[in-house]
Amino acid sequence: MGNTAPFPDAPLVPAVGQGIVVSDARGVFKGGGTLSLGGMIIEQSIVGTALVNHDGTGSITYDVSIGGVHAFYWDINFLILDGGDEIWGMPYDTGSALLCTLKRMGEAKSDKHDDK
Numbered sequence: 001m002g003n004t005a006p007f008p009d010a011p012l013v014p015a016v017g018q019g020i021v022v023s024d025a026r027g028v029f030k031g032g033g034t035l036s037l038g039g040m041i042i043e044q045s046i047v048g049t050a051l052v053n054h055d056g057t058g059s060i061t062y063d064v065s066i067g068g069v070h071a072f073y074w075d076i077n078f079l080i081l082d083g084g085d086e087i088w089g090m091p092y093d094t095g096s097a098l099l100c101t102l103k104r105m106g107e108a109k110s111d112k113h114d115d116k
Helices: none
Strands: 003-005 011-022 028-037 040-049 055-066 069-080 086-091 096-098 099-104
Touching: 011 040, 040 069, 086 096
Parallel strands: none
Antiparallel strands: 003 011, 003 096, 011 028, 028 040, 040 055, 055 069, 069 086, 086 099
């Protein structure tokens, strides 16, 4: 949620998105959702591999596609919180002032085990 430029050198417009992203054990995040960009509704998909530091910080570059066609790369720095149940991120690309939040919606497969 925040503001971003829809293309280089354009003025900032309000932006908010919602979607689902799934990650695997290698840190590959894939997903997509709906973005409202200045009131225009856009369906997008994203994929990227996260780099995580020992202190719980990290970064990811998403390859963003719109209508199945590459549109741009989205660079985000993030913090991992609550034992990995939440991630707060902030894109650092010029022309955006956004905040993103990821929340775990289900139990990770690696967390499921039988103590018998």
